[in-house]
Amino acid sequence: MAPITTGLLFHGDDLGCKAFLAGQPAHYVYILRRPDGRPFYVGKGYGPRVFQHENEARHPNNRLSNAYKLNVIRSIWKAGLKPLYEIDLVTASADEAYAREAALIGLIKRLHEGGPLTNLAAGGGSTAGPAPASVERHSATLGGIPDDNPERATLNGFVLSIAHMNSVVIKPIGQFIARPTIPFPNKSRQLSLRQAVAVIASAAANGINMDGDCQIPRRVIVDGVAGLIENGVSCDLLTSKAVTVTAAPSPADEHFVMNAQQSASIVGQLGRQKCFDLGVLSGR
Incomplete structure (x- = not known):
């Protein structure tokens, strides 16, 4: 996959990401990456949203979360490593953040589209659709x-x-x-x-x-x-x-x-x- 140009306001571990986001009461777009840099999830967040994925993965599958995403996080942990966090955009506009989220998902592409993203939805505020197929x-x-x-x-x-x-x-x-x-x-x-x-x-x-x-x-x-x-x-x-x-x-x-x-x-x-x-x- 050819490299995708991102905003790259921050790139690092969860602690560094928390420090970067502290005191920024704004919407943001984030990318979760494998330790080798390969992206596996794109999202729009506010407050601690970006960190909730690892929290979900610490518990057994409740069958209501994205199983692909949680499996990737657990496979990274199993290798003794941690996911990397990237902040692509910080903005006061939720609409701008949703639009950027959808654009990044479209550029990087989801699993069924030949890309590495585990996102089930296409972004932009949708939670279920358009469906992967x-x-x-x-x-x-x-x-x-x-x-x-x-x-x-x-x-x-x-x-x-x-x-x-x-x-x-x-x-x-x-x-x-x-x-x-x-x-x-x-x-x-x-x-x-x-x-x-x-x-x-x-x-x-x-x-x-x-x-x-x-x-x-x-x-x-x-x-x-x-x-x-x-x-x-x-x-x-x-x-x-x-x-x-x-x-x-x-x-x-x-x-x-x-x-x-x-x-x-x-x-x-x-x-x-x-x-x-x-x-x-x-x-x-």
Whole structure:
């Protein structure tokens, strides 16, 4: 990614940022960066807002916060390092700050746009939209963002923020009959991007690291919507031998179990850089 020119009023650690912002009762635009300088979140703040992201990451995922962002912060901590803080703009005008936030997000780009930002919204004061897959919006419920099914829209948007899928891999729990994960008889499967995205989406939503052996729940919760990796892709994963499955009385309580080699194969379908940016890997 080509360097993006920023205001760079401040760049450093959290303590230095607190000192810089002290006594400035103004709106500001900030960039959270990895220790190597790569940006992962852009926001508009007032008061202590810029520091609340690390505070959120200190607690278990409440499934109401941006899981990608929190995963990245935790992966930085796991490496024994800390995020870097940049203040791009300080202004008395909230409108100016919102406009600059949106402009920076558009320049640096979000994950589904080929950039490194974990922002789910496009900025400018929006909290949910346009959805990460708004460019793919259409009336078909399976692959797009349906206007008449908010639960499916939430889950589809979450998945499509990782990679484009022609059909959904995670469905709202109450909108289909979940079946136990069993291999398809007399069939063979190869690990596919669709299978990999289902697993990686669950890892991201559940805050699970995929650097080695791991267990990924079939159940996900995104913005308060309970979802489940759908029957077909679950059985595909087992048939392709990409995972083993821990059986449970309810399919919603199944887990996909992977050794380090299986985890690496799934990560390889999407690419280590993308998984690093999603926060499900702590090293590239």
